[in-house]
Amino acid sequence: GDSVTQMEGPVTLSEEAFLTINCTYTATGYPSLFWYVQYPGEGLQLLLKATKADDKGSNKGFEATYRKETTSFHLEKGSVQVSDSAVYFCAPVSGGSNYKLTFGKGTLLTVNP
Amino acid sequence: DGGITQSPKYLFRKEGQNVTLSCEQNLNHDAMYWYRQDPGQGLRLIYYSQIVNDFQKGDIAEGYSVSREKKESFPLTVTSAQKNPTAFYLCASSADRTPAFGATGELFFGEGSRLTVL
Numbered sequence: 001g002d003s004v005t006q007m008e009g010p011v012t013l014s015e016e017a018f019l020t021i022n023c024t025y026t027a028t029g030y031p032s033l034f035w036y037v038q039y040p041g042e043g044l045q046l047l048l049k050a051t052k053a054d055d056k057g058s059n060k061g062f063e064a065t066y067r068k069e070t071t072s073f074h075l076e077k078g079s080v081q082v083s084d085s086a087v088y089f090c091a092p093v094s095g096g097s098n099y100k101l102t103f104g105k106g107t108l109l110t111v112n113p
Numbered sequence: 114d115g116g117i118t119q120s121p122k123y124l125f126r127k128e129g130q131n132v133t134l135s136c137e138q139n140l141n142h143d144a145m146y147w148y149r150q151d152p153g154q155g156l157r158l159i160y161y162s163q164i165v166n167d168f169q170k171g172d173i174a175e176g177y178s179v180s181r182e183k184k185e186s187f188p189l190t191v192t193s194a195q196k197n198p199t200a201f202y203l204c205a206s207s208a209d210r211t212p213a214f215g216a217t218g219e220l221f222f223g224e225g226s227r228l229t230v231l
Contacts, residue, residue, distance in 0.1 A: 034219070043117075043203050043222030044156075089155065101220060103148075105155035 002027040006090050006104035013080055013111050021075040021107045023064075023090035031092040033057075033066050033073040034101070038087040047075075047088070080111045115140045119204050119223035126191070126198070126230050134189045134226045136204035144209065145187035146220065149173060150201040159202075162187055191228060202226045 007022040025031070032051045036044040048057035053068035062077045073090060090104040117138045126132045138145065147159040158171030162181040176195025181187055187206075191198045205220040 036220075041224075043119075043224045044205075044220070045222065046219055049219065103156040105153065 002031070002092055002094050002102040004090050004092060004102055004104035006107050008105075008107070009087075010108040010110060013109070015082055015111055015113050016079045017111075019075070019077040019080045019084075019109065021088055021090075021109070022072070023074055023104060024070070024072045025090070025092040025102075026071065027092045027094045027102075029094055030068075031094045033064070034091045034093065035062070035064055035073070035075050036089040036091060036103075038089065038106070040086070044089060080109070082111045082113055085109055085111045117204055117206055117221055117223035119202075119226050121226060122224065124226060124228045126228060128230055129193045131190055131192050132198075132228065134191070134202055134204075134228070136187045136189065136223060137185055138187075138206045138221075139185060140206055140208070140221060141184070142206035142208050142221070143184070144207045145181070146205040146207075147171075147177075147179065147187070147189045148203040148205065150203060150225075156203065159189065198228055199230045200228060202228060 004025045034049045035047040037047045038044045048059040050057040050066035053066050056065045064073050064075045087106045087108050089106045091101045093101045120135045144163045146161040148156040150156050157173050159177050160168055160171050160179040162168035165181055165184050168179050168181050176192055178190045203225045204223045207220050
């Protein structure tokens with residue numbers, strides 16, 4: 001079955017620092033790839049996605065590129081803000097008649113002023 | 114506004130009691146899901162439903178039950194058989210059922226229900 005390996009947290013950064021959260025996956029076929037974000041006390045919301053190799057997803061200053069050759073989808077942001085403090089989940093979704101997302105364990109990011 | 118509503122937000126249960134968590138969506142989505150979130154373990158799929166009157170077990174279905182009598186509603190019952198029910202429960206929905214229909218896989222989540230067993 002599908003699996004995801006995410007960089008273990010917690011990650012603590014100062015405001016305006018560069019962020020990378022690594023994500024590698026195993027999946028059947030050519031999955032779509034997603035990053036979801038969970039702010040404290042809330043549900044998850046989609047941050048960005050990429051549906052085919054070499055696609056770059058971007059939103060709110062975050063970026064991730066679908067790397068088929070390395071089966072990776074690392075999340076990056078050039079300058080984090082305190083408001084980016086949250087848990088970030090990587091999730092591939094594969095084809096098949098009963099597709100479902102497989103979530104990574106999540107990476108807690110804390111940004112200090 | 115369209116979205117997913119979970120209730121209650123907080124719930125306390127005594128051991129041996131069943132409890133039902135509500136999930137309602139007005140997004141006209143076909144598929145609905147229940148996840149359990151524990152610290153350090155990410156999200157684990159309990160049950161999912163791709164169409165009314167049909168549902169499948171996820172990875173950790175033991176001790177839980179669901180129904181899907183209406184498209185908008187997918188309630189989850191945590192039964193007394195669930196040995197460690199204290200957790201944060203998340204309901205989600207998606208427009209897509211299978212990749213054959215151009216699925217993108219995007220899920221829309223509710224704000225969650227926190228269940229504590231006393």
